[in-house]
Amino acid sequence: xxxxxxxxxxxxxxxxxxxxxxxxxxxREYGTQVVGAVRPGHGGKEVEGVLCFENVKSAVxxxxxxxxxxxxxxxxxxxxxxxxxxxxxxxxxxxTEGIPVRDMLRVxxxxxxxxxxxxxxxxxxxxxxxxxxxxxxxxxxxFSAGPVGVVSRSGTLTYEAVHQLSQLGVGQSTCxxxxxxxxxxxxxxxxxxxxxxxxxxxxxxxxxxIGGTAEEEAAEFVASHMSIPVAAFIGGRTAPVGKRMGHAGxxxxxxxxxxxxxxxxxxxAGIAVSDSPATIGETLLRAAPGLKR
Amino acid sequence: xxxxxYQAKALLREYGIDVPxxxxxxxxxxxxxxxxxxxxxVVVKAQVHAGGRGKAGGIKLxxxxxEAASVASxxxxxxxxxxxxxxxxxxxxxxxxxxxxxxxxxxxLALLVDRATQNVAVIASTEGGMDIEEVAASTPExxxxxxxxxxxxxxxxxxxxxxxSLELEGKQIASFEKLLTGLYRLFLEKxxxxxxxxxxxxxxxxxxxxxxxxxxxxxxxxxxxEIEALRDKDEEDPREAAAAAHDLSWVSLDGNIGCxxxxxxxAMATMDIIxxxxxxPANFLDVGGTADAARVTEAFRLILQxxxxxxxxxxxxxxxxxxxxxxxxxxxxxxxxxxxxxxxVRLDGTNAEEARRMLAESDIDIIPATGxxxxxxKIVAAVAL
Numbered sequence: 001x002x003x004x005x006x007x008x009x010x011x012x013x014x015x016x017x018x019x020x021x022x023x024x025x026x027x028r029e030y031g032t033q034v035v036g037a038v039r040p041g042h043g044g045k046e047v048e049g050v051l052c053f054e055n056v057k058s059a060v061x062x063x064x065x066x067x068x069x070x071x072x073x074x075x076x077x078x079x080x081x082x083x084x085x086x087x088x089x090x091x092x093x094x095x096t097e098g099i100p101v102r103d104m105l106r107v108x109x110x111x112x113x114x115x116x117x118x119x120x121x122x123x124x125x126x127x128x129x130x131x132x133x134x135x136x137x138x139x140x141x142x143f144s145a146g147p148v149g150v151v152s153r154s155g156t157l158t159y160e161a162v163h164q165l166s167q168l169g170v171g172q173s174t175c176x177x178x179x180x181x182x183x184x185x186x187x188x189x190x191x192x193x194x195x196x197x198x199x200x201x202x203x204x205x206x207x208x209x210i211g212g213t214a215e216e217e218a219a220e221f222v223a224s225h226m227s228i229p230v231a232a233f234i235g236g237r238t239a240p241v242g243k244r245m246g247h248a249g250x251x252x253x254x255x256x257x258x259x260x261x262x263x264x265x266x267x268x269a270g271i272a273v274s275d276s277p278a279t280i281g282e283t284l285l286r287a288a289p290g291l292k293r
Numbered sequence: 294x295x296x297x298x299y300q301a302k303a304l305l306r307e308y309g310i311d312v313p314x315x316x317x318x319x320x321x322x323x324x325x326x327x328x329x330x331x332x333x334x335v336v337v338k339a340q341v342h343a344g345g346r347g348k349a350g351g352i353k354l355x356x357x358x359x360e361a362a363s364v365a366s367x368x369x370x371x372x373x374x375x376x377x378x379x380x381x382x383x384x385x386x387x388x389x390x391x392x393x394x395x396x397x398x399x400x401x402l403a404l405l406v407d408r409a410t411q412n413v414a415v416i417a418s419t420e421g422g423m424d425i426e427e428v429a430a431s432t433p434e435x436x437x438x439x440x441x442x443x444x445x446x447x448x449x450x451x452x453x454x455x456x457x458s459l460e461l462e463g464k465q466i467a468s469f470e471k472l473l474t475g476l477y478r479l480f481l482e483k484x485x486x487x488x489x490x491x492x493x494x495x496x497x498x499x500x501x502x503x504x505x506x507x508x509x510x511x512x513x514x515x516x517x518x519e520i521e522a523l524r525d526k527d528e529e530d531p532r533e534a535a536a537a538a539h540d541l542s543w544v545s546l547d548g549n550i551g552c553x554x555x556x557x558x559x560a561m562a563t564m565d566i567i568x569x570x571x572x573x574p575a576n577f578l579d580v581g582g583t584a585d586a587a588r589v590t591e592a593f594r595l596i597l598q599x600x601x602x603x604x605x606x607x608x609x610x611x612x613x614x615x616x617x618x619x620x621x622x623x624x625x626x627x628x629x630x631x632x633x634x635x636x637x638v639r640l641d642g643t644n645a646e647e648a649r650r651m652l653a654e655s656d657i658d659i660i661p662a663t664g665x666x667x668x669x670x671k672i673v674a675a676v677a678l
Contacts, residue, residue, distance in 0.1 A: 103513075156558060156610040210561070276566055277563075
């Protein structure tokens, strides 16, 4: 499997307002090729040293962009994803929070069978420290290059885990925030499959949280398909039950979705689970004692 | 966002779905007038945002308008305690007076978004009128699950097949197809999160919704002012509503350590580590991706409205959020609203060094922490003093 991001990544920014401009600048300073921005009404202008285009199609034709990061506000975000997919951009990363579920149902249905990989929405994006590629909003200072792949449903909890790893002298190969929305473009299993095939990744940290059954499915995948060690943390062990879950939602998951059940499924699959969010790094080291730092 | 049964039934009518005639009543006199206008036996139903009303005494039959008035005078002003309300219950302010129905059978029907398959799922069962979670646990084979691809939509044959599986026959099948087609259209067009009908009754040749619970995707309310207009503020937790007005995500809990965190995952993890350190969080609070001084001040105000709070833990890992803006908020809050309890602040990520310097140079009394473990231990110790 080819890496999702590498030195060859040429990044487009869709939604070039305050946040888009800020994070384009931070990504460029980190070493990422930011080749253009899509900002209707501003085509041909240069903003913050980035050339703006009227639409994705013209931006891709001019720049050869092979990845895009979306900051478009929620009402137009689904449209931005579909526009990127129509130009067959291989990697689309959507940072936007608060996209209606119905819009994401439409997007996911439209992307079935497409060559475009969507990461997010409502995610911090991807980082590849060795290639100095930053797609999204993660703070670069906490990352270091190394052998651990990180995949997470939560943005800030990803930073927490990465920070712990770096402080222990353990760098990261690729970090993927899949986002906390109910309908994500990329699931744990997609990222785990990539890490297993990625020569740069020797161990994995996986960070989940209550709700849905994605962690249980990931546990089954780890048990049957993965040879490299995996450590995990599940957020929300103390969250009150049923606070945001409707009755019918509980039926469809067959009673799954609590942190306790997720931890049990992960442990059954041989994954080392950290009880505390403060010991994620240490748990990884215990799970992968031979790790080259 | 949830709405009342009477509002849900008005929406069902808009979508061409037949429901029994009914009227809203806020006084016993209105209930009496409603009952005589409807005629015959009526059902008087308390309008609160909670399930389990029947068992709790919130749904009663009345054979005459006078009886409707008497039932209504008992019900209005009572605190209805169901298994979903908590022990303090919900104050009954409004009633729905509805024509009585002849019930041959009771079914269950719900529409929701299936996260695993990323489809719309129609959940149905012949075991209506009961606690559906118990049915799912004890007899899972009685739960039917119809998957609808959102690009293709619901086809008539799918609705008719589900009707047959629910043991409907003859004209009941056409009635069910019309019902489900309308419900599916409503579910998508109005951006519902959950649509639940329990019970759906079979009455002669018709299938009729006797109850209807509707919840909406709050992220989609920007395109539904007509749904936003149905919001009943009396039914919402006042602090959750106040938090939402400032784009803060809040859940009230029972402990004494107030939490202010950015990101839902880190906020849950912060609750977890407080508990692991031997104390209890007073709240879940995600200040979101664009926390600035004004929002942080507002968050402090909300936390301090709870008298049980004996200390506050601020745990920020800046990505989009800039730690220096959070620090400015902490300083402003301390100066403007007079924080009287110990505050432990842990800041890491974007502009964290600048933020730590600002806090150290200010004259406010905070306890700085390095990392989550340190932060949790310090706040638990400070509260125990």
